[in-house]
Amino acid sequence: MSQKIKGAEALIKALIEEGVTTIFGYPGGAIIPVFDCLYDYREKLNHILVRHEQGATHAAQGYSRISGKTGVVIATSGPGATNLITGISDAMMDSTPLVVITGQISSAFLGTDAFQETDVIGITQPVTKWSYQIRNAEDIPWAVARAFYIASSGRPGPVVLDFAKNAQVGEMKWSYKKCNYIRSYIPVPEIDKAEIVKVAEMINNSSRPMIAAGHGIMLSEAEEELLKLAEKADIPVTNTLLGLSTIPSDHYLYKGMLGMHGNIGANYHTLDCDLFIAIGMRFDDRVTGDAKQYVAQAKVIHIDIDESEFDKNVKTTASIHGDAKMVIKALIPLIEKKSHTEWLDSFKSCDEVETEKVIKPEIYPESEDIHMGEVVNKISEATGHNAVLVTDVGQNQMLSARYFKFNHTKSIITSGGLGTMGFGLPAAIGAKFGAPERTICYFTGDGGIQMTIEELGVILQYGIDIKIIILNNNFLGMVRQWQELFFNQKYSQTPLVNPNFKMIANAYGIKAEDVESREELDGAIERMLNNKGSYLLNIKVEEKGMVFPMIPAGHTINELMLNSTEKYIKQ
Amino acid sequence: MDNILYTITVFSENRVGLLNQISIIFTRRKLNIESLSVSPSSIKGIHKFTITTYSDQETMEKVVKQIEKRIDVLKAFFYTNKDIVYQEIALYKVPTNKLLEEENLEQIIRKHNARILEITKEYTVLEKSGHSEETESLFNELKQYGITQFVRSGRVAVTKSTIEYVTDYIEEQKSRKDKMQS
Numbered sequence: 001m002s003q004k005i006k007g008a009e010a011l012i013k014a015l016i017e018e019g020v021t022t023i024f025g026y027p028g029g030a031i032i033p034v035f036d037c038l039y040d041y042r043e044k045l046n047h048i049l050v051r052h053e054q055g056a057t058h059a060a061q062g063y064s065r066i067s068g069k070t071g072v073v074i075a076t077s078g079p080g081a082t083n084l085i086t087g088i089s090d091a092m093m094d095s096t097p098l099v100v101i102t103g104q105i106s107s108a109f110l111g112t113d114a115f116q117e118t119d120v121i122g123i124t125q126p127v128t129k130w131s132y133q134i135r136n137a138e139d140i141p142w143a144v145a146r147a148f149y150i151a152s153s154g155r156p157g158p159v160v161l162d163f164a165k166n167a168q169v170g171e172m173k174w175s176y177k178k179c180n181y182i183r184s185y186i187p188v189p190e191i192d193k194a195e196i197v198k199v200a201e202m203i204n205n206s207s208r209p210m211i212a213a214g215h216g217i218m219l220s221e222a223e224e225e226l227l228k229l230a231e232k233a234d235i236p237v238t239n240t241l242l243g244l245s246t247i248p249s250d251h252y253l254y255k256g257m258l259g260m261h262g263n264i265g266a267n268y269h270t271l272d273c274d275l276f277i278a279i280g281m282r283f284d285d286r287v288t289g290d291a292k293q294y295v296a297q298a299k300v301i302h303i304d305i306d307e308s309e310f311d312k313n314v315k316t317t318a319s320i321h322g323d324a325k326m327v328i329k330a331l332i333p334l335i336e337k338k339s340h341t342e343w344l345d346s347f348k349s350c351d352e353v354e355t356e357k358v359i360k361p362e363i364y365p366e367s368e369d370i371h372m373g374e375v376v377n378k379i380s381e382a383t384g385h386n387a388v389l390v391t392d393v394g395q396n397q398m399l400s401a402r403y404f405k406f407n408h409t410k411s412i413i414t415s416g417g418l419g420t421m422g423f424g425l426p427a428a429i430g431a432k433f434g435a436p437e438r439t440i441c442y443f444t445g446d447g448g449i450q451m452t453i454e455e456l457g458v459i460l461q462y463g464i465d466i467k468i469i470i471l472n473n474n475f476l477g478m479v480r481q482w483q484e485l486f487f488n489q490k491y492s493q494t495p496l497v498n499p500n501f502k503m504i505a506n507a508y509g510i511k512a513e514d515v516e517s518r519e520e521l522d523g524a525i526e527r528m529l530n531n532k533g534s535y536l537l538n539i540k541v542e543e544k545g546m547v548f549p550m551i552p553a554g555h556t557i558n559e560l561m562l563n564s565t566e567k568y569i570k571q
Numbered sequence: 572m573d574n575i576l577y578t579i580t581v582f583s584e585n586r587v588g589l590l591n592q593i594s595i596i597f598t599r600r601k602l603n604i605e606s607l608s609v610s611p612s613s614i615k616g617i618h619k620f621t622i623t624t625y626s627d628q629e630t631m632e633k634v635v636k637q638i639e640k641r642i643d644v645l646k647a648f649f650y651t652n653k654d655i656v657y658q659e660i661a662l663y664k665v666p667t668n669k670l671l672e673e674e675n676l677e678q679i680i681r682k683h684n685a686r687i688l689e690i691t692k693e694y695t696v697l698e699k700s701g702h703s704e705e706t707e708s709l710f711n712e713l714k715q716y717g718i719t720q721f722v723r724s725g726r727v728a729v730t731k732s733t734i735e736y737v738t739d740y741i742e743e744q745k746s747r748k749d750k751m752q753s
Binding site for chain 2: 183
């Protein structure tokens, strides 16, 4: 027999039905009834109080990216809701499943410019997979079930439920049924068998194939299948930024990261391959440079769950619409065992140049100043390459993506598509809640950390353990790098006068150290990793450090820069 | 590539906010919507949008995929004029006294196959359906009498194809639902 309950309680019960255990949120006027009810269910739902709503979305993203679960956010109407937009957009770009619940004024007052009213549906429609306004308590089970189904299925993404106050306090007859079907939405399409045969043939007939494995591998948990495919056909595997860690960094077929600051071998071979197999990636401009010329000489196979990605940026020879895991599974039996020794060996000359010209000078520098890559490399080694890398955006992000190594999948959490500065700290906090057993190393810059530094309060309140490494050059480093290379060294608005980060950390009860010389570095890293609880290292790195190699935006791989003065010329 | 006029048809669930979701896809690509018409389709609960815009084939392919990606959209298609039978309707409000002075009024109405919807002492309302060139042509002819109001509807269209993709789609989804729930 179904009893009558209030809408706010129906929402909480629906979240529990969907297996939610952790919520990131911030209360406010138009969502008080939900928080009132949350109090009664605090044994079942762990609500993490952030310090700014943007932090709640990034924390939910970090939580989702590491655990594979849907992240849940609750905030109030008006400014509470508008503060969420950056995180929602970020989740949309990086295919992260979120269910975001915003309070809304009572539906009778909608459109009257009431206190803390904002058009949340109108604002969020362009940056969500689905957004819906709940105006009646009776709608709640249907809307919540649909929200979780849409957010987590197919190509995942954020969903917004705008929850009018009258629906929160109104009564409804409780019953719940999960959603697994929407007439107008086919999240996992049936795989076209003819395409599988065609693609398998293309792979079997290729002599210089390469795989570009993206975030989709992680989202469909196709890591094992990817390896099987690559090993059977002896195909080199490269990663996009978000695809990092889908294949162990030390695997003999792993050839590095693609894109603007990726590895030379990975990038250069896109000019030499005869078959480019893109799986769960979307040919972002930071991967392709000039998309018109990208892999133009090769046949291109695109495997993706989102049909709208096919031929969007790069023309494909064949595409398979489907879940990466299912597609690769279907391909493997049709793939011939092959050996591409010569092709694989051809990466070596690129690797040698990169090691000599770029990697060694960055991780074993001869100069007195500490280099950013050096710090990343040391910390990755000290964790046995088993930690989770969370980054902010900019030089810290690119250098940690380049020099952090991975043994396990789902070990990188970074803002790829939107490139959100300030993403890192809340994402690292969320990641810790999603995988408490793992070591979280959060690399940031002196700029990025200050964008969401208030979230240190969450560490204080919940006593969680994350390792914070500030690569401090007193500059907005990536913009400064572009100014140095392309804007005549006019450092417009990039030098920063910074606060005492150690004192700030201490004020939040977090142990911290300033590191100013190489001699202090190893000891500081050891103390940080051995400490039970969060720890912050404020590391003074070379002021004008650069990220290389670099393919300038919009150019081709032929323009690959080894450093400020030298272009890469193939041996 | 030269832009030509494309007709996009979208079949969606009848849900609040869909027009916005569809129109922002055009906005993002800087496509100007030339005409738009939305109404319930022949299938209960399903709405049909007919949108025209000047563009090229490649852009249209991308736009249609983006539209279909919206959760509550069932299907979207794009056509050139040769693929469809299409029609618009136009209303013309003209001062009655001016019309009465015209000797060839009958000829004009006959030639354009126009209808008179209302006559008062002050004004007469004429109606004409057809392609834009046809409604335009009547407009040009009536101009001399001083048209006080003119309005033209968005295009409506049906395909010349014998395959009814939307009906087929709905059938397929029904069997998918049965499979899911069995």
